Amino acid sequence: MNLNSPAKVSEVLFDRLCLPRIRKTGKGGDSSGYTVLQALAGMHPFVDMVIEHRELSKLVSTYVEKLPGFVSRRTGLIHTSFNQAVTATGRLSSSDPNLQNIPIRTDRGRSIRSCFVPGGEGQVFVSADYSQIELRVLASLAGEGALRRAYENDEDIHSATARAVFGDDSPEHRRRAKEVNFSIVYGISAHGLSQRLSIPRGEAASLINRYFDIYPEIDAFLRRCISEAEATGETRTLTGRRRLFGEFAAARGTQRKALERMVVNTTVQGSAADIVKLAMLKVAGALEAELEGAGLVLQVHDELVATVPRSLAGRAVQIMRESMEMEGLLQVPLKVGTGVGANWLEAGH
């Protein structure tokens, strides 16, 4: 059989091995995606082999075999394109090659990331990334006092949420609270949360209600976003970037709910994107002005990477942190993590 063909894999799993059909694809077939394979794990050795093969074939075909062909004959470097007018939210995108989806999750993935090294002799990478920028943006836009205080005190936000919602921050409660915090940014539904947490829908619903009890200003802000989109047919980010939702007011049912999630997420994701773009200007300007031989080379949504002469790395870290924190821009502090290394993986932290 052809292991690279989802149709063939699906046929073997469900027609020949008669494993349970867990989820449908968009077109009505039986999905063999990762969450399905997870659920089938242990029922037949083939399942684990598919999981293993999928990880390896993705990494080999997309990165190991392709990236070397992108090294420029002229410069000896890989040059990506950063596209400024592609996304609906105001983020950048990256293509040919996409350097915003270089692996990091698995051991094998990390070994690929470690292959990225600075172009010049004696250079190191300095990486700086925002901690939970979208949740902080949400807390600020909403003016949510409880979240603001937690961030002001540099608390573990998921633990704080767990204590507020469950009364304690046991590992399981913290995990659930983290999932809820994450889901809020995307626009939450009881059904979606119940799926992700593997809990009954009713439990998920009361969890969401508890969350809005704890953070009432978040609830109010989400409603405000939606009613403004209803009235104006658009939503605006922190700096006034607009996304049009002309079809919003007329939408009903499932379609309406989907648009509501887009409105909420665009406001938060787009505002975070605005902040990162402002930070890029500050960082690039400051490096140019002060550090000979240093420069910005990558942006990955909440992370900036610079290449810097090794002896200047300490000062570069200071400059990037200071530039990115954007003191006073939001009602909550923006926290920036930094790292220095001879390759991209090491520069992460």
Add this chain to the structure above:
DNA sequence: AATCGTGAGACC
């Protein structure tokens, strides 16, 4: 041989 839709999976 080129193009397109689909399913899958890499990242934030």
Add this chain to the structure above:
DNA sequence: TTTTGGTCTCACGATT
């Protein structure tokens, strides 16, 4: 009883 936002690229399989 029907999916949490935003991307890009891969291989396959069908169509042009």
